[in-house]
Amino acid sequence: MPAQPAQSTSPAAGDADAPLRAELGSAIRQLRKERGLTLVQLAERAALSHPFLSQLERGLTRPSMPSLHRIARALGTTQQALMAAAVVPQPGASADSAHLVRSGEGLPVDNPGGTARMLGAPAFSVHPVEYTGTRERFEDYYDHPGDEFVYVVAGEIEIDLHTADGPRLHVLGPGDSICYPGGTPHRWRAVGDGSRVRLLTVQNATGEADRHS
Numbered sequence: 422m423p424a425q426p427a428q429s430t431s432p433a434a435g436d437a438d439a440p441l442r443a444e445l446g447s448a449i450r451q452l453r454k455e456r457g458l459t460l461v462q463l464a465e466r467a468a469l470s471h472p473f474l475s476q477l478e479r480g481l482t483r484p485s486m487p488s489l490h491r492i493a494r495a496l497g498t499t500q501q502a503l504m505a506a507a508v509v510p511q512p513g514a515s516a517d518s519a520h521l522v523r524s525g526e527g528l529p530v531d532n533p534g535g536t537a538r539m540l541g542a543p544a545f546s547v548h549p550v551e552y553t554g555t556r557e558r559f560e561d562y563y564d565h566p567g568d569e570f571v572y573v574v575a576g577e578i579e580i581d582l583h584t585a586d587g588p589r590l591h592v593l594g595p596g597d598s599i600c601y602p603g604g605t606p607h608r609w610r611a612v613g614d615g616s617r618v619r620l621l622t623v624q625n626a627t628g629e630a631d632r633h634s
């Protein structure tokens with residue numbers, strides 16, 4: 422069985438999240454079929470187990486950000502774009518309506534050391550995500566096509582970027598922000614108590630393959 426990052430596998434991840442999980446699973450299944458991939462092939466490309474991916478497509482489990490990143494990379498898109506596709510349209514909303522997300526709403530996704538919450542929608546060209554809590558050690562690098570903006574709401578982080586000018590380390594505290602271009606390998610960790618960290622990231626959709634709405 423391929424190596425598999427941590428994820429929530431219990432269907433009881435939250436009944437209130439069930440419609441969002443179903444939409445996310447549907448978006449993954451649709452893109453997988455458009456790529457001409459079977460479940461087994463996608464699982465192999467993403468280094469995830471076939472049973473987990475099957476449960477995810479059926480909306481029976483909630484992924485972690487690392488597993489969603491692997492799936493997105495295998496499908497030629499980003500985890501933010503997949504999360505945005507999981508938005509359930511508001512009753513009576515037109516395609517050009519404003520997208521309102523109340524506190525506690527949005528698709529929750531497990532993230533190492535905390536959680537992430539999708540705040541955007543597929544009709545828009547930016548993908549905002551709120552992170553609450555993070556680990557106190559570096560994980561693997563991430564990279565994606567879209568440029569990204571990171572704003573520190575609370576706590577303190579160290580962000581590690583592999584830029585065109587070489588590796589760069591930056592320490593950011595409340596009120597600090599940073600932007601970096603798409604394709605930049607990056608990762609961050611908490612400085613001090615990771616449970617105190619709260620971040621807002623905004624990624625644009627430029628360069629994503631087959632953007633869906």
